[in-house]
Amino acid sequence: MERVSHDVAIDGEGIRLGQFLKFAGLIDSGGDAKEAIIDGHVRVNGEVERRRGRQLVDGDLVTFGGRTARVRR
8 A cells, every 4th residue: 555645635526637736736737747647657546547637536546756645525
């Protein structure tokens, strides 16, 4: 199991991966998020995710740059 750096509370049912990376402070900009996702540097629940529009839901774990954030509703 991955060590969670922090929980990130979101409004609503879900959030897209690219948005979450910025919102959680794992990445600085949308352009950086797009590049990191396309290059395969982002994992969701332990699996490489290459879809920037991937819908995340409560409990999903997002890892980038050695840090993991958990989606919380």
